Amino acid sequence: MVRVTVWGENVHERTEDAVRERYPDGMHGAVAAGLRQVLGDQVETRTATLDQPEHGLPQDVIDQTDVLTWWGHIAHDQVEDAIVDRVHRAVLGGMGLLVLHSGHYSKILQRVLGTSCSLKWRNEGERELVWTVNPAHPIAQGVPHPIVIPEQEMYGEHFDIPEPDELVFISSFAGGEVFRSGCCFQRGAGRIFYFSPGDQDYPVYFQPEIQRVLANAVTWATPRTRGPVPEAPNAPRDWYLT
Amino acid sequence: MVRVTVWGENVHERTEDAVRERYPDGMHGAVAAGLRQVLGDQVETRTATLDQPEHGLPQDVIDQTDVLTWWGHIAHDQVEDAIVDRVHRAVLGGMGLLVLHSGHYSKILQRVLGTSCSLKWRNEGERELVWTVNPAHPIAQGVPHPIVIPEQEMYGEHFDIPEPDELVFISSFAGGEVFRSGCCFQRGAGRIFYFSPGDQDYPVYFQPEIQRVLANAVTWATPRTRGPVPEAPNAPRDWYLT
Amino acid sequence: MVRVTVWGENVHERTEDAVRERYPDGMHGAVAAGLRQVLGDQVETRTATLDQPEHGLPQDVIDQTDVLTWWGHIAHDQVEDAIVDRVHRAVLGGMGLLVLHSGHYSKILQRVLGTSCSLKWRNEGERELVWTVNPAHPIAQGVPHPIVIPEQEMYGEHFDIPEPDELVFISSFAGGEVFRSGCCFQRGAGRIFYFSPGDQDYPVYFQPEIQRVLANAVTWATPRTRGPVPEAPNAPRDWYLT
Amino acid sequence: MVRVTVWGENVHERTEDAVRERYPDGMHGAVAAGLRQVLGDQVETRTATLDQPEHGLPQDVIDQTDVLTWWGHIAHDQVEDAIVDRVHRAVLGGMGLLVLHSGHYSKILQRVLGTSCSLKWRNEGERELVWTVNPAHPIAQGVPHPIVIPEQEMYGEHFDIPEPDELVFISSFAGGEVFRSGCCFQRGAGRIFYFSPGDQDYPVYFQPEIQRVLANAVTWATPRTRGPVPEAPNAPRDWYLT
Numbered sequence: 001m002v003r004v005t006v007w008g009e010n011v012h013e014r015t016e017d018a019v020r021e022r023y024p025d026g027m028h029g030a031v032a033a034g035l036r037q038v039l040g041d042q043v044e045t046r047t048a049t050l051d052q053p054e055h056g057l058p059q060d061v062i063d064q065t066d067v068l069t070w071w072g073h074i075a076h077d078q079v080e081d082a083i084v085d086r087v088h089r090a091v092l093g094g095m096g097l098l099v100l101h102s103g104h105y106s107k108i109l110q111r112v113l114g115t116s117c118s119l120k121w122r123n124e125g126e127r128e129l130v131w132t133v134n135p136a137h138p139i140a141q142g143v144p145h146p147i148v149i150p151e152q153e154m155y156g157e158h159f160d161i162p163e164p165d166e167l168v169f170i171s172s173f174a175g176g177e178v179f180r181s182g183c184c185f186q187r188g189a190g191r192i193f194y195f196s197p198g199d200q201d202y203p204v205y206f207q208p209e210i211q212r213v214l215a216n217a218v219t220w221a222t223p224r225t226r227g228p229v230p231e232a233p234n235a236p237r238d239w240y241l242t
Numbered sequence: 243m244v245r246v247t248v249w250g251e252n253v254h255e256r257t258e259d260a261v262r263e264r265y266p267d268g269m270h271g272a273v274a275a276g277l278r279q280v281l282g283d284q285v286e287t288r289t290a291t292l293d294q295p296e297h298g299l300p301q302d303v304i305d306q307t308d309v310l311t312w313w314g315h316i317a318h319d320q321v322e323d324a325i326v327d328r329v330h331r332a333v334l335g336g337m338g339l340l341v342l343h344s345g346h347y348s349k350i351l352q353r354v355l356g357t358s359c360s361l362k363w364r365n366e367g368e369r370e371l372v373w374t375v376n377p378a379h380p381i382a383q384g385v386p387h388p389i390v391i392p393e394q395e396m397y398g399e400h401f402d403i404p405e406p407d408e409l410v411f412i413s414s415f416a417g418g419e420v421f422r423s424g425c426c427f428q429r430g431a432g433r434i435f436y437f438s439p440g441d442q443d444y445p446v447y448f449q450p451e452i453q454r455v456l457a458n459a460v461t462w463a464t465p466r467t468r469g470p471v472p473e474a475p476n477a478p479r480d481w482y483l484t
Numbered sequence: 485m486v487r488v489t490v491w492g493e494n495v496h497e498r499t500e501d502a503v504r505e506r507y508p509d510g511m512h513g514a515v516a517a518g519l520r521q522v523l524g525d526q527v528e529t530r531t532a533t534l535d536q537p538e539h540g541l542p543q544d545v546i547d548q549t550d551v552l553t554w555w556g557h558i559a560h561d562q563v564e565d566a567i568v569d570r571v572h573r574a575v576l577g578g579m580g581l582l583v584l585h586s587g588h589y590s591k592i593l594q595r596v597l598g599t600s601c602s603l604k605w606r607n608e609g610e611r612e613l614v615w616t617v618n619p620a621h622p623i624a625q626g627v628p629h630p631i632v633i634p635e636q637e638m639y640g641e642h643f644d645i646p647e648p649d650e651l652v653f654i655s656s657f658a659g660g661e662v663f664r665s666g667c668c669f670q671r672g673a674g675r676i677f678y679f680s681p682g683d684q685d686y687p688v689y690f691q692p693e694i695q696r697v698l699a700n701a702v703t704w705a706t707p708r709t710r711g712p713v714p715e716a717p718n719a720p721r722d723w724y725l726t
Numbered sequence: 727m728v729r730v731t732v733w734g735e736n737v738h739e740r741t742e743d744a745v746r747e748r749y750p751d752g753m754h755g756a757v758a759a760g761l762r763q764v765l766g767d768q769v770e771t772r773t774a775t776l777d778q779p780e781h782g783l784p785q786d787v788i789d790q791t792d793v794l795t796w797w798g799h800i801a802h803d804q805v806e807d808a809i810v811d812r813v814h815r816a817v818l819g820g821m822g823l824l825v826l827h828s829g830h831y832s833k834i835l836q837r838v839l840g841t842s843c844s845l846k847w848r849n850e851g852e853r854e855l856v857w858t859v860n861p862a863h864p865i866a867q868g869v870p871h872p873i874v875i876p877e878q879e880m881y882g883e884h885f886d887i888p889e890p891d892e893l894v895f896i897s898s899f900a901g902g903e904v905f906r907s908g909c910c911f912q913r914g915a916g917r918i919f920y921f922s923p924g925d926q927d928y929p930v931y932f933q934p935e936i937q938r939v940l941a942n943a944v945t946w947a948t949p950r951t952r953g954p955v956p957e958a959p960n961a962p963r964d965w966y967l968t
Contacts, residue, residue: 116956477638
């Protein structure tokens, strides 16, 4: 049983009719439902949103979260630094983190990757093809090659991230751009997966293939160990023999 | 001054009129000319072909080669294992190696990478866009983003290679496929760059942007050190203090 | 249930009294027993040795093997190339491979890594400390930091391997040398782990901590997918939409 | 000509007699002198310290710096966040960064790496051996294998950093610990090298072999391109054809 907290910015859904109609339970609701659809009783989901106290992420929620998923877009700057610190410490201690689409510009992704995470973009509803470049990777199991997304926002290179520890997916768009759309990182004891498909203007999170990727990523990112962030300890000589 | 040996299979050029007209000096001749065009008197080129004794690669040629470029296609199996062994040892000892396009299936690339190097392909003259994903990389300097190749054979994922040490270019094709088209590896002391653009049916090696990439790659792959392949030495205790 | 075939060269055990006394069931027997000790009924082991027909590795055994472990030392050159080809293809298709200690110079490791795999060595029964550098890695779970091996052959850098995909363990020796003693690679669909502790002259494979590492590595290397080596397929335009 | 700014915390040198006697020109002075010793007129050095306005790093100094070296220890928290932001942006834009020894806990290294950078330590003047694990790397050229440092503070694993893009050196200590002592990273367009030898209590920065490593690292980290941090640009369809 893996415990997932699905975090959603939940602004577009409240302020734009089209988005609310598309995602009546919020984008976080759709992401959570997709995980339950694929993983069934292997997963326990809760959701948290920006407008809640502590953005829905008090310490005890974090402590009970194996994997946190993060979708944000127009309110990245409203996320309090103290909460980002808390999430960061949890990731270093082992919590898994899935950052979705426009979350590329979230404080937490910039924090763990150390780069600007900038990219090129264009929102014209172009066909996206998501190709698997590491078919043996756990996140690629059961995923068609390629996933065809009829309409999506274009995200294109150059994507300013560190060289991923493992690259799983590369997307192409109708306009010809390419994008490293599925990237694995490890920071401290925590596994991080960035996955770019999914936008408030398109029903991408209802596609079963996308749900499969997210479910696989949750399983992959589930901690094997969980602890505090290490602090530099003094080590007496031969401490390891005692 | 870097000494480059440009190896060409030189079969298509001798057996197909269209290829001979396109590449009157052979594809190896075009690759060598492109290097001289960009690098001027910083480079010294020679060519070698399959039909020559020892495929034009006797030991003394290898010994005087800083970087070897390799293009082959329909005669990979005619390359003698003894010559592959010789090239392999030179790479481990520090010689640079550029493997081009259909050279993905050459014995030498399979030897150094340890995988099948298979890929998907389709030869319909599609537009290829070569995108830079690591703009600070030495091989990407002065290269447009993207390079536009009007007509090319499609090479698509999955490309069965080890995760590259550094990924520099990703291509998309008109048909929607993507391909990791510029990949860096190190084996022993030798630097290896695989670059997929370039085919006997299209004049790709005459494009200045492609010539720039190859010239950059030659510079990047020039050895910093050159020696024999190490053999496992017995090391007396504290040998390093003597 | 993971099916492991433990391959042993089985020469020292037959020709040296001290080794036979130390490893009465062969080193392969000790490795297999250690896996059963840790993994219980999650593992099914069989052994195979050099002196058997096809070195105990006919195609049907390979087909029924999820993970192959490989220990060899003085008879690497007696392993038939056809069997190495067979193992290689299986790894590319997904079979896991654990290469142990002096197996660094085996044909199969050189084949998948593409380097000489040379190293420095000294056999004086020195204390080896095996330190974990990636404590969140699945192979490091439940492993003490460091593992203390009272007496071992020294293996020291430079170890001529490609940069590992993941580095899990680094050893130090009483004489001061260091060695990348636990290295992960992926080739094709197969996961490969090289682990250096373990020698015919020392009872290393009886240490529970070492058995734990090997058991973890078997679990890590168990295929998520298994298939033939891909051959470069022609892909008609828009094949992926059919 | 590479322009290096050598940043020093300069606290121990002002408050401890023994350190002042050991490093009469400050540790920054010793580092800068070592670079000039090796690189001669290929390098231009300036120094900057914590106690200066803007820590000696106003924007115009940063703009004229190709590579910044960073040594700090007991006053990491006194470095203003605005200066860390400035250095961070410069690195992403291409400036090289060398972080030395106790700089592992500096704000700037934590910022670019995204981890705690914690480690084990013990200050008992133990012999450190610095082994090269990638002898073909530019930073290892002309460096003995190993470097012997008679007395040093012990830094040991686990070192909480992301898997380095390239690992160049591993150290062992008299007490048996190991440490990844020379690690390469890229963030944005900037190259980063962490090198652990060097402490206020030992004259390590006067050793020619250490000076050689630092000089090599400066050359390696010199920008190939320098620009602003990219911001996510909107890209009209086919922008790349205009």
